[in-house]
Amino acid sequence: MVLVLGLLLLANAFAGGQGDAGKKSLKIGKIPITMQANYHQAHVKHLIAYAKEKYNADVTVIDGEFSTEASVKGVETFIAQGVNGILLHSLDEKVNDQMVKAARKAKIPIVTFYIPTFSRLVPHLQINEAETSFQMGKVAALKWREWYPNKPIKIGVIDYLTVEIVQKHRTGPFIAGVLSVDPTAQVVSKLEGSANVQKAMAAMQDMLQAHPEVNLVYGANADHALGALAALENAGRGKAVNGKCLTEIVIGTDATEGELAKLYNPSSSFKITQGLQPRVNAIAEMDLLYNCITGAQNPDAWIQIDTFNKFISYWDTPIEEAQKFIEDQYFTKLDLKSAASK
Numbered sequence: 001m002v003l004v005l006g007l008l009l010l011a012n013a014f015a016g017g018q019g020d021a022g023k024k025s026l027k028i029g030k031i032p033i034t035m036q037a038n039y040h041q042a043h044v045k046h047l048i049a050y051a052k053e054k055y056n057a058d059v060t061v062i063d064g065e066f067s068t069e070a071s072v073k074g075v076e077t078f079i080a081q082g083v084n085g086i087l088l089h090s091l092d093e094k095v096n097d098q099m100v101k102a103a104r105k106a107k108i109p110i111v112t113f114y115i116p117t118f119s120r121l122v123p124h125l126q127i128n129e130a131e132t133s134f135q136m137g138k139v140a141a142l143k144w145r146e147w148y149p150n151k152p153i154k155i156g157v158i159d160y161l162t163v164e165i166v167q168k169h170r171t172g173p174f175i176a177g178v179l180s181v182d183p184t185a186q187v188v189s190k191l192e193g194s195a196n197v198q199k200a201m202a203a204m205q206d207m208l209q210a211h212p213e214v215n216l217v218y219g220a221n222a223d224h225a226l227g228a229l230a231a232l233e234n235a236g237r238g239k240a241v242n243g244k245c246l247t248e249i250v251i252g253t254d255a256t257e258g259e260l261a262k263l264y265n266p267s268s269s270f271k272i273t274q275g276l277q278p279r280v281n282a283i284a285e286m287d288l289l290y291n292c293i294t295g296a297q298n299p300d301a302w303i304q305i306d307t308f309n310k311f312i313s314y315w316d317t318p319i320e321e322a323q324k325f326i327e328d329q330y331f332t333k334l335d336l337k338s339a340a341s342k
Contacts, residue, residue, distance in 0.1 A: 029078030137177025153185035156214035200227025225252025264340035
């Protein structure tokens with residue numbers, strides 16, 4: 001594979017280029033999976049601030065562009081720059097293996113985030129989302145059964161279909177949560193939402209054409225959920241009355257401003273999400289990498305450190321609690337009460 005060969009040649013050229021934590025300023029390379037999503041924008045912002053404050057480290061960011069090719073080029077760039085450490089969030093576990101091997105051959109510590117190496121080569125930070133995903137499915141099914149006991153549950157998903165970790169931590173547990181309440185519930189459609197609202201919206205439009213009976217709609221991230229909701233609204237759906245959904249319940253993941261403004265609107269059918277915590281994750285990621293740089297953590301030993309999401313629903317989570325969450329995690333100045341009333 002050409003990309004892999006390039007990495008290995010570069011690693012040979014820069015072997016021995018690892019810096020140490022005793023220098024005045026550490027140089028850290030960060031590759032987020034995409035910079036389009038609000039979550040990753042907030043994560044990077046927290047990371048840059050925390051790394052500088054806690055470790056006097058300067059962070060350079062290269063957008064992974066939701067592409068293994070872009071991530072490989074990013075790792076190549078950071079190896080060539082001789083950074084002290086790399087933080088990697090990329091799509092493909094097997095390609096992650098090759099990027100990690102190249103970085104380690106150059107004696108640069110590297111830590112993976114959310115999607116690990118296939119061979120479990122280096123320390124990894126994992127958002128353990130299965131519990132909250134299951135909870136979201138269970139709560140959605142219970143509400144639907146409470147409101148419409150004679151209407152069978154039909155699940156539709158806007159998803160990252162080929163990303164195994166999303167199926168393991170988000171979509172799979174969500175569906176399992178629904179089935180724990182109603183074993184007769186059916187998944188009628190799962191469509192690719194890709195990495196933006198427009199593609200998710202188009203996918204939901206296709207789903208409605210083929211399966212208008214869908215009544216639990218899960219979006220695997222904020223863009224997927226908000227795109228699905230926009231398509232529902234354009235079709236005259238997506239509505240609720242005093243928090244009671246009329247034609248479907250929309251469930252998301254991320255708990256961004258856009259999601260929460262809809263979630264707390266009593267007239268919207270978007271009612272459940274799980275809040276990823278960019279501040280928590282950025283701190284844990286940087287701490288783990290720093291330990292690898294200093295030798296407190298073996299940079300060539302697999303270890304998984306877990307962080308967790310926050311369950312948020314219209315019925316169970318006070319809006320004041322959600323307000324504090326987005327202020328702490330997403331740098332927001334949005335007044336949720338005001339936004340939800342529009």
